[in-house]
Amino acid sequence: MPGLVPGFAVLAPVWECRGWLRQPLSRRMYKPGPRARTVAMIPNEPKITPELVAEHGLKPDEYQRILDLIGREPSFTELGIFSAMWNEHCSYKSSRVHLRGLPTRAPWVIQGPGENAGVIDIGDGLAVVFKMESHNHPSYIEPYQGAATGVGGILRDVFTMGARPIACLNFLRFGDPKHPKTRSLVSGVVAGIGGYGNSFGVPTVGGSVGFHTRYDGNNLVNAMAVGLAKTDSIFYAAASGVGMPIVYLGSKTGRDGIHGASMASAEFGEDSEEKRPTVQVGDPFSEKLLLEACLEIMQKGCVIAIQDMGAAGLTCSAVEMGAKGDLGVTLDLDAVPTRETGMSAYEMMLSESQERMLMVLKPEKEKEAEAIFRKWGLDFAIVGETTPSKRFIVKHGGDIMADLPIKELGDEAPVYNRPFVETPKLPVIAPDSVKPPMSIADALEKLIGTPDLCSKRWVWEQYDHIILGNTVQRPGGDAGVVRIEEGPKGLAMTTDVTPRYCEADPFEGGKQAVAEAYRNLTAVGATPLAITDNLNFGNPERPEIMGQFVGCVRGISEACKALDFPVVSGNVSLYNETNGRAILPTPAIGGVGLLNDFTKSVSIAFKNEGDVILLIGETTGWLGQSLYLRDICGREEGAPPPVDLAAERRSGEVVRDLIGKGLLTAAHDLSDGGLAVALAEMAMAKGLGATLDAAPKSVPAHAFWFGEDQARYVVTVKAADRDQTVAQAKAAGVPMAKLGTVGGDMLAIAGERAIKVSVLSNRFEGWLPAYMAGSN
């Protein structure tokens, strides 16, 4: 498989992988190659033993691959470097083969996967830079710092490219609320995300929170950052020019998170809480200074290449700068600013201390850049240079501690086409086979106060969502919207996936995640432009898990193609399992869309008494995998709703068009909980009720109100605009039906007990604060 996957990824984007998979195992035996040579290594290094190799997460055949590559036994430092570069987190060895199927191009895509973040063109010489990334394992071990450094890392990915961050989002999944650890994880993670983002000074405008017992030992913390840059000044990692100084910037290096990257690729066992690796502590204050300093030197034209130090810190960033630029790199660790004494080369190369950057500066601008960094009170040190040799050489205390072929470190990382089995299909559940255990009104009142459907205000009020003064739509609606500079353009963003659908049918679930992101952006009036993804799964060495991964990626791919919604960046997090029990397959999708005029954006809130409520899209009453089935009937069963991507597109285009024409007074997509829940949310958002017609005869009432058919929206229009709206939907071939009228303080469905909107609100707003206070 030559040229298998164009670099997809992240902290350490991979370049091209060639050769490895084609070779039969028997041929991959050690024989000293032409590159073999003696290198002066310091004597007191630990001897390389099979145990040591295993501790570095390298399988015997992977270690053999290293021997083949360098023609000799690696030094301890080199072993550390390989383990960092070749672990799952950095090398994407299990996922790469499948990721290449994702569509990554569109006329508006400036940079797809493979850089620190994706870049799209939004016109007027402006680009949006964004990416999502996981910090799942660190957040389980130390929720506050794990989540905080997750936010810090993703912000760095974005401003490394020359963009000023303008918004953040976060996608969170926790275990069963009754699990003894859940409450403190929620509290720590949310405080950590807020603690970092609020101090750094970026509004957190959206996200998602959910609970399920399958996340008991593996919570998910995925952070997304969005930045704004000029299309003509975007910065990349590739170094250029021989003999260029490599500069270290930011905070000092300590022994933080050594083995952090390996930890992110290892399954948790009973003893994980004892292992307690060195925890990284975030310093948002330093990061804010780093942001200002980086943007200042970029603007002054000092920077040739720049790379942040994320997972596997100095190793990944330096190797990547060289390899991408077809250059060698020599580092002199004696020059690295350290916070602790006696740090070894191994420790410095693997440290994951936060708030650090590596750059290649224009030599003539070095002094100017240094002055800027000093002004901001940050460390600045020349730690190496680019060389013509294509070797990665690390010196420390006068010794050469590593001397490795730089391209091969990335290119020759193993790639696995792991065996997988497809998830068996589940039976479709006929709506009338589900007997409603309670009335529609009772079910709605109950559902709206469940952990998954209740208001997440307790979470997002801990995030500064208004700083920068551009937040047009705050959290609580379908998508966050921020004004771009002085307008009139606006940017919408959302994070979505329905893990229970992915578990039941990975392919449909993958499609649905993309479709829901598309819908949430559409519902605020934005044209969906591109996505970032964060693929959270269990152990890929298990064929069923690999089957979930493959299915979801195919579904995502299909939806992205059908909706013109390419993937421009992403992250894979595998091995999310404890004692052999995996999380639900959770491919989180972060979608970004553009509004040409942010003032036209509509919210979910009902606006005026007398507005007509219309349902867009087809309703069959799909109850399989619905929250109604799970939380009201106690059954987690059946096939999830299929996604008709053509219908999704048609519905979306109609809604955007109607919003663009100013015809809609409110819009909300339908997802978890179906129609009744969506209507309740629209009512609660304004404290204004509605009178609703009875369900049509063709669908059982409970399936009509709670079914989770896709490609649907609820919108409201002024009575006078109704005919025009209906005509337009009809012309586009999109089903549209009248549901009722806005007004009063009750949500009243014909033939059902009317519910006071304030009663619904109390239940909706009540659950999470009560849970966090320990009182339910």
Add this chain to the structure above:
Amino acid sequence: MPMKARVYVTLKSGILDPQGKAIEGALKSLGVEGITSVRQGKVFDIEVEATDRARAEAALKAAAEKLLANTVIENFRVEVIG
């Protein structure tokens, strides 16, 4: 019997202390001479009601482990004053 006690919570060595770092810098620019390193910790002055010292200590240790210290990154020390 009411007793007074103190619980000290300090960062484990090697853990980054952004606060300490910022304070160090500030002291320098304020012209305070000679201070080469600052690490910030917490101290809790606690009143505890227990039948004897051992029980008081046990309660304080429980408090520190469960809440006052984040034992992933912090150490603590309990001191019953009497």
Add this chain to the structure above:
Amino acid sequence: MPMKARVYVTLKSGILDPQGKAIEGALKSLGVEGITSVRQGKVFDIEVEATDRARAEAALKAAAEKLLANTVIENFRVEVIG
């Protein structure tokens, strides 16, 4: 000569301590028995370079007065360990 020292900063009595109050409440709900009052303070572990102890103490006192404590609401105590 390098010396180690500690500076304790505690809230003056009479000043409300919302953190201490919250901790008190949290300890109760965690089932830790007997704790009747909690007040939170700060402790700074400081390394200081000075020719003698008196000078070190002077530098620390200056640090506390100028920055470490807000003397409107807080008291401080300096302790040179040696």
Add this chain to the structure above:
Amino acid sequence: MNSAVLVFPGINRERDMARTLRLVSGREASMVWHTETQLPQGTDLVVLPGGFSYGDYLRCGAIAARSPIMDAVRAHAAKGGLVLGVCNGFQILCEAGLLPGVLMRNQHLRFICRDVFLRVERSDTPFTRGYNAGQVIRVPVAHGEGNYIADGETVARLEGEGRVIFRYSSPDGIVDPDWNHNGAINAIAGIVNEGGNVLGMMPHPENHVESVIGSTDGRGLFAGLVQHFEKAA
């Protein structure tokens, strides 16, 4: 109106403030770095914006309050010049001794970002002439330590001298613990110094000055200041 916005490391609402000043006064504010020792010639209004100066490490505002520029701010205030501190700016003013009291952790210990209602207690100050006394405005807060506390005597003086300018209230102007999100004593949201020329407040009027972004209730404060200086000129 010539305004100077002070920039301390870690401050992050300086752009919001500068944009609002430009929008309302029609003039660019000067951005003044913390190591400066003088304010720009002709500065009418000094603004200490929100953010996390020095990461809010040690105590909010403590390190910034000891910056070189603060002597110039003191001198400006001593001459009767106007000074406005918002959020972290308020905390800095307290730490610098330009305003009494301190801002402690919110009573529920969580950072909180939401719109709150403020009752404007007087309209006869340069900061509030754009409002009517008793008027209720909706502005956002975004802070973790906004719980204003001072000793009993100080609070009595503040109240007695009418130096409490803004108070958290219900939408109808009723002061009630349910509407006092951070637990501040007497629901104090903003106070002035003895001379009435230094205002510190926790909420962010600068974030509510455009209807397209949600509300214009914060505009009155800045519009009033502009009027104040126009009248003086």
